[in-house]
Amino acid sequence: MTAPTPKQIKTIADVGGLVVADDVAERIAHAIGPAYDGFAAVAGTLPMDLEPATFLVVQNTKAAK
Amino acid sequence: MSVIEPALLSLTEVASAIAQNKISSREATQSCLDRTAKWQPSLNAFMSIEADAALTAADAADVALAKGQSRGALHGVPLAHKDMYYDEGHVVTCGSQIRRDWVATTTSTALQRLKDAGSVRLGSLQMVEFAYGPTGHNAHYGAVHNPWHVDHVTGGSSSGSGSAVAARLTFAALGSDTGGSIRLPAHFCGVTGLKTTVGLVSRAGAMPLSQSLDTVGPLARTVQDCALVTGLMAGFDPLDPTTSTRAVPDYMAATKASAKGMTVGIPKAFYVEDLDADTARILQDTIATLKREGINVVEVDLLDQRQLSAACQLLIVTEAAAIHKRWMIERPQDYGPQILARLQNGFGISGVSYLETMRWRGPALAAHLAAVIGTDAVLAPVSPIAAPTIVETDVGNSMGAEAMIQRLTRFTRPINYLGLPSLSIPAGFAASNLPVGMQLIGRPFDESTVLTIGAAFQRATDFHKKCPEMT
Numbered sequence: 001m002t003a004p005t006p007k008q009i010k011t012i013a014d015v016g017g018l019v020v021a022d023d024v025a026e027r028i029a030h031a032i033g034p035a036y037d038g039f040a041a042v043a044g045t046l047p048m049d050l051e052p053a054t055f056l057v058v059q060n061t062k063a064a065k
Numbered sequence: 066m067s068v069i070e071p072a073l074l075s076l077t078e079v080a081s082a083i084a085q086n087k088i089s090s091r092e093a094t095q096s097c098l099d100r101t102a103k104w105q106p107s108l109n110a111f112m113s114i115e116a117d118a119a120l121t122a123a124d125a126a127d128v129a130l131a132k133g134q135s136r137g138a139l140h141g142v143p144l145a146h147k148d149m150y151y152d153e154g155h156v157v158t159c160g161s162q163i164r165r166d167w168v169a170t171t172t173s174t175a176l177q178r179l180k181d182a183g184s185v186r187l188g189s190l191q192m193v194e195f196a197y198g199p200t201g202h203n204a205h206y207g208a209v210h211n212p213w214h215v216d217h218v219t220g221g222s223s224s225g226s227g228s229a230v231a232a233r234l235t236f237a238a239l240g241s242d243t244g245g246s247i248r249l250p251a252h253f254c255g256v257t258g259l260k261t262t263v264g265l266v267s268r269a270g271a272m273p274l275s276q277s278l279d280t281v282g283p284l285a286r287t288v289q290d291c292a293l294v295t296g297l298m299a300g301f302d303p304l305d306p307t308t309s310t311r312a313v314p315d316y317m318a319a320t321k322a323s324a325k326g327m328t329v330g331i332p333k334a335f336y337v338e339d340l341d342a343d344t345a346r347i348l349q350d351t352i353a354t355l356k357r358e359g360i361n362v363v364e365v366d367l368l369d370q371r372q373l374s375a376a377c378q379l380l381i382v383t384e385a386a387a388i389h390k391r392w393m394i395e396r397p398q399d400y401g402p403q404i405l406a407r408l409q410n411g412f413g414i415s416g417v418s419y420l421e422t423m424r425w426r427g428p429a430l431a432a433h434l435a436a437v438i439g440t441d442a443v444l445a446p447v448s449p450i451a452a453p454t455i456v457e458t459d460v461g462n463s464m465g466a467e468a469m470i471q472r473l474t475r476f477t478r479p480i481n482y483l484g485l486p487s488l489s490i491p492a493g494f495a496a497s498n499l500p501v502g503m504q505l506i507g508r509p510f511d512e513s514t515v516l517t518i519g520a521a522f523q524r525a526t527d528f529h530k531k532c533p534e535m536t
Contacts, residue, residue, distance in 0.1 A: 004413055013412035017390060020409060027406065028413040036418070037210025038375025042262065043421050052420070057507040059264070059484060060309075063434045065441065
């Protein structure tokens with residue numbers, strides 16, 4: 001997963017319902033880039049059968065000390 | 066009672082004193098109001114001060130008690146909370162221009178449970194606009210100031226809660242913690258704060274920021290105070306289907322239990338890096354205190370916290386943007402510029418990326434729990450630094466402010482992503498005389514253990530008893 005470019009952000013935001021100017025898209029790209037980079041090693045590696053509610057299962061399993 | 070100023074008592078002390086008729090609710094309430102009148106001009110901690118209504122309610126509490134009618138553990142205790150907890154018939158601004166005049170038509174479950182226990186409303190406390198910022202700045206209502214040094218930030222987003230509890234204007238205050246918003250003000254203002262496990266306390270009637278991460282919890286003067294408030298609020302709520310159905314433990318009993326023989330893990334990396342000299346010293350001092358109290362200390366090798374922090378950021382910005390989308394389109398001019406910019410960031414995240422962060426939470430939590438086997442809790446600084454100044458963290462006016470903000474929030478976000486409880490305790494003072502806090506991070510729904518260790522620490526130290534003086 002790579003951080004979206006300002007051009008891609010304009011498209012994503014537009015599809016999401018928010019029109020953003022070029023300078024705003026540039027700023028967003030700069031702001032979220034580090035988070036994308038930080039998550040890059042995980043993104044695209046998750047197994048197919050993993051679903052989000054697994055979090056609740058783990059949370060409610062008595063953890064070993 | 067021989068106490069000159071009732072407001073200086075802790076929550077548990079004042080609740081006990083009122084219950085035993087040693088002081089009246091009116092005396093406690095008047096004491097808080099007197100201090101607020103002195104401090105408010107320099108702190109800006111309160112959003113609204115409702116003196117007449119508070120005294121009327123206090124008088125009613127005193128009359129009821131005289132008839133032997135106690136409502137509960139907080140009978141007659143005056144409290145104020147972050148202005149994001151809906152309270153029917155009251156304006157709840159959420160720190161925003163958009164809700165400046167918005168009157169709640171319901172009462173949040175957390176607040177209702179404290180009311181049911183007998184608390185008296187003092188007013189409401191300032192906060193960062195829509196709880197979306199870690200410093201305490203607010204474009205509409207002004208920054209909240211740190212009572213230890215008014216040029217410095219309180220931390221946010223529960224800025225008024227941190228400031229008011231530290232200055233002894235309220236005995237406790239609700240905050241909310243989505244990325245650090247209880248622990249950061251607790252750390253910067255020198256008070257105790259408990260970020261609860263996701264699902265322990267109902268969020269019904271609490272303004273949302275990120276529905277996967279939002280948690281409700283107290284800021285107060287002592288661990289015992291936090292235990293009392295949390296015990297009253299916790300537990301299943303049909304209005305919030307994400308709340309756990311498990312029985313609520315006796316948190317007050319946990320604060321009286323021995324911590325001897327427990328084991329605290331110190332992370333080998335991340336939380337011990339980039340600390341300023343004061344924070345590094347206070348971390349070592351805290352470890353030494355725990356050892357003296359008979360607590361074992363071992364090193365732990367946690368998974369990459371940078372990945373957790375990144376996932377947390379992607380999650381928050383996307384959910385916050387979705388929550389605010391309508392207003393962002395219809396009335397963007399009514400947001401402060403910093404908050405609008407943060408909300409806009411969420412429109413740069415794809416649906417696939419968002420869902421990947423949601424899917425990873427389970428495996429990440431499992432990996433964390435495996436890494437901390439053999440420990441009862443993990444100890445880490447809340448932030449690498451003590452409170453910076455308001456000016457140097459003002460994004461609109463200071464070069465490097467954004468980098469400073471990223472630095473001071475780096476130790477809180479990973480815990481939110483994992484949904485864990487974390488207790489922030491005052492642990493010392495920097496050379497600047499600004500307080501420094503440490504966090505005890507527990508397992509899901511195991512608030513009891515961090516409360517036990519935190520209470521043991523507070524029995525051995527007096528940092529939580531230090532009170533800032535007005536200069």
